[in-house]
Each structure stands twice: as structure tokens, then as C-alpha cells.
Amino acid sequence: MVPIYALQCYLGLIFQSSIFFDTIRECYEAVVIYSFVGLIIGFIGGERHVIYLMQNKPCEFAPHMVPFNTCLGSRVRLGTDFYMFAKLGTLQYVVVKPITSIATLLTEAIGMYGEDNPFQLDKAYIYIVLVNTVSQGFAIYSLLYFYNVMRRELESLDFIPKALVLKAVIFFTYWQAIAFRMAYSLGLFPNALFHLHDMARSEDGMARFVDMVLCIEMAGFAVGQWVAWGKGEEFFNPENKICAPYVSSVLSAANLGDLWEDAKQAVKNGEVKHLIGSQKSEEEDDMDLMEF
Numbered sequence: 523m524v525p526i527y528a529l530q531c532y533l534g535l536i537f538q539s540s541i542f543f544d545t546i547r548e549c550y551e552a553v554v555i556y557s558f559v560g561l562i563i564g565f566i567g568g569e570r571h572v573i574y575l576m577q578n579k580p581c582e583f584a585p586h587m588v589p590f591n592t593c594l595g596s597r598v599r600l601g602t603d604f605y606m607f608a609k610l611g612t613l614q615y616v617v618v619k620p621i622t623s624i625a626t627l628l629t630e631a632i633g634m635y636g637e638d639n640p641f642q643l644d645k646a647y648i649y650i651v652l653v654n655t656v657s658q659g660f661a662i663y664s665l666l667y668f669y670n671v672m673r674r675e676l677e678s679l680d681f682i683p684k685a686l687v688l689k690a691v692i693f694f695t696y697w698q699a700i701a702f703r704m705a706y707s708l709g710l711f712p713n714a715l716f717h718l719h720d721m722a723r724s725e726d727g728m729a730r731f732v733d734m735v736l737c738i739e740m741a742g743f744a745v746g747q748w749v750a751w752g753k754g755e756e757f758f759n760p761e762n763k764i765c766a767p768y769v770s771s772v773l774s775a776a777n778l779g780d781l782w783e784d785a786k787q788a789v790k791n792g793e794v795k796h797l798i799g800s801q802k803s804e805e806e807d808d809m810d811l812m813e814f
Contacts, residue, residue, distance in 0.1 A: 523550075523554055523688070523691055523747070524691065524740050524743050524744045524747055525744075526547065526550055527547060527691065527695070527736065527740055527743075528736075528737055528740040528744075530543045530544070530546065530547040531543075531733040531734070531736040531737045531740070532733075532737055534729065534730065534733040535730055535733050535734060535737070541626065541627070541630055541635075541637070541729065542627070544623075544626075545623045545624070545626060545627050548619055548620070548622075548623040549619070549620050549623055551619055551692050552615070552616040552617075552619045552620055553616075554688070554692065555612065555613070555615055555616055555661065555692070556613060556616045558685075558688055559609065559612050559613060559665075562668075562676070562679075562681075563609075565676070565679055566672065566675050566676070569605070572605055572672070573601055573602055573605050575672070575675060576600040576601050576604055576605060576671065576672075577600060577601040579600050579671070581600065582599065582600060583597040583598065583599055583600060584597060584598050584600055584604055584667070584670070584671050585597045586598070586667070587663070587666075587667065587670075590663055600671065604671065607664070607667075608664050608665070608667055608668035608671075609664075610664075611660055611661065611663070611664025611667070612661050612664040612665050612668070613661075614657060614660065614661065615657045615658060615660070615661035618653065618654070618657040619654065619657065622650050622653055622654055622657075625646065625650060626646075626650060629645075629646040629647075629650075634646050635647055636648075637703060637729075638703075638706075638707065638728070639707045640700070640703055640704050640707055641704075641707065651700060654696070658693055658696075662689065662693070665685065669681055669682075669685070680750070683749070683750040684750050684751055686750070687743070687746045687747050687750040687751070690743065690746070691743050691747075695736055695739070698732075698735075699732045699736075702728065702731070702732050702735075703728060703732075706728045711728075711731075
């Protein structure tokens with residue numbers, strides 16, 4: 523992941539087409555999140571085993587954390603309901619991010635993106651940021667919610683360091699770029715910064731400055747990723763030879779076929795509708811108990 527980010531930032535500096543390369547990177551983020559969720563589920567033993575373990579937990583329900591309990595209900599029943607909530611809650615970002623990335627390209631093409639001034643209400647930038655923020659927040663919460671229930675099963679995985687590195691690369695860099703652009707629009711950046719590498723004080727100059735900072739930061743993230751993930755010995759034997767060519771492995775990892783099949787299956791089975799129904803049934807059960 524870190525080499526992909528570094529390459530994208532470097533190409534943005536060279537070709538001065540940062541928004542195009544940003545879109546490619548953001549779509550790749552969706553693949554990374556999807557792969558990470560699949561990795562966790564596979565590490566525990568697969569979907570059926572995860573649900574089986576949840577159903578055999580001493581508690582029947584998992585309470586929502588504050589403040590999410592005010593809008594998502596007080597709890598979710600462990601088992602299929604909880605698994606689908608955590609899975610869909612995390613993977614919704616995989617769907618939302620490519621859509622907002624395409625919206626970014628389209629609005630930029632017609633001059634309605636407004637990245638140079640994030641506070642313009644008649645431009646698309648602020649609304650795309652809000653959608654991404656809500657989606658990111660819900661995805662992070664769903665992942666933490668899952669970890670809170672399956673902490674014992676994920677203990678040997680060292681989940682926290684791995685998740686922190688992954689989320690830092692994806693979400694921290696995203697918010698850092700937003701913070702830089704907000705500071706730029708408020709005039710908080712001195713002109714001397716934009717004289718580096720002959721960058722003009724403009725929207726394009728700000729984008730190149732962000733890319734330059736990310737190129738430098740990726741060295742630190744690479745070290746963090748190596749420390750947190752190592753050789754991946756939890757998932758495979760590093761001494762085994764890889765038969766598939768490198769390019770073939772990369773293309774296989776970037777294949778969105780599994781994601782598309784999961785999305786179709788979720789719609790076909792009505793899993794979202796079932797999840798909402800389960801929330802209502804739990805509230806009705808609570809009302810019945812109170813009346814009893």
C-alpha cells in the first residue's frame with residue numbers, strides 16, 4: 523500500500539495532474555479496506571465460523587458505543603445480525619469512496635469542484651468531504667465494534683498495530699490534505715513554502731505541496747507498516763515459494779469481482795433490510811419485556 527501511495531504522489535508532482543492520480547489512489551483504498559476485512563474474517567476461520575463463535579459468546583447482545591447508540595439502536599444481537607452489521611458497516615466505504623472519487627473527477631471537469639476554497643457552498647468539494655467523512659467514521663466504528671466483540675479471537679493477530687497503520691495511511695493522509703487546503707484557503711501558508719520546486723501559489727501548487735509532503739511521510743509509514751505487519755507470518759509461511767508471477771498477483775489483488783459478488787448477494791438476500799428489521803424486533807422485545 524505504501525509504495526502505491528508514494529508512486530501516486532510522485533507522479534502527481536511530475537505530471538501536475540494530482541486530482542487524476544488521487545482518484546486512482548482513492549479507488550485503491552477501497553480495495554485495501556475490502557482486503558483487510560476479508561483477511562480478518564479468514565484469520566478467524568471464515569464467515570460461518572465467525573458467526574458460530576459469536577453465537578456461543580456468553581452475552582446475547584453487543585451494546586453500541588456512545589454516541590452511536592443514539593442513532594443505531596442500543597444493541598445488536600450476536601451472530602448473523604452482528605456479523606452483517608459489522609461487515610456491511612465497514613464495506614459501505616468500499617462502495618462510497620469510488621462513487622465520490624468519480625464525482626470528484628466529473629465536478630472538476632466542469633469547474634464545480636472548488637478544491638481551492640473548501641468553504642464554498644456552491645461547489646462540490648465540501649459536500650464530497652462530508653459524505654466521505656460520514657462513510658469513513660461509520661467504517662472505523664464498525665471495525666472497532668467488531669474488534670470489541672472478537673478481541674479474544676484476534677489477540678494473536680496483533681490487530682491494533684495493523685489496523686492503526688492501515689487507517690493512518692488511508693484516513694490520516696486524507697484529513698491531512700483537507701487540513702492543508704483549509705489552512706491554505708485561510709491564508710495561513712507563507713509564500714515561501716510555495717517557492718519550493720517552483721510551485722505557484724494556486725490550487726495546483728497546493729496539490730503539489732500535499733503530494734510532496736506525502737512522499738516524505740511515506741518513508742515513515744513504510745517503517746511502521748514493516749513493524750506492524752512484518753512478513754505476514756500469521757497468514758502464510760514466508761519460506762514457501764510463490765508460484766504466481768508478481769504482476770498476476772497484483773492484478774488478482776486489484777480484482778473487484780469478489781466485492782461485486784458480495785454487494786449483489788447482500789442486495790439479493792435483503793441483508794440490509796433484515797438488519798433493520800432485527801433492530802426493530804429487538805426494540806419490540808424490550809417493549810414486551812417492560813409491559814410484562
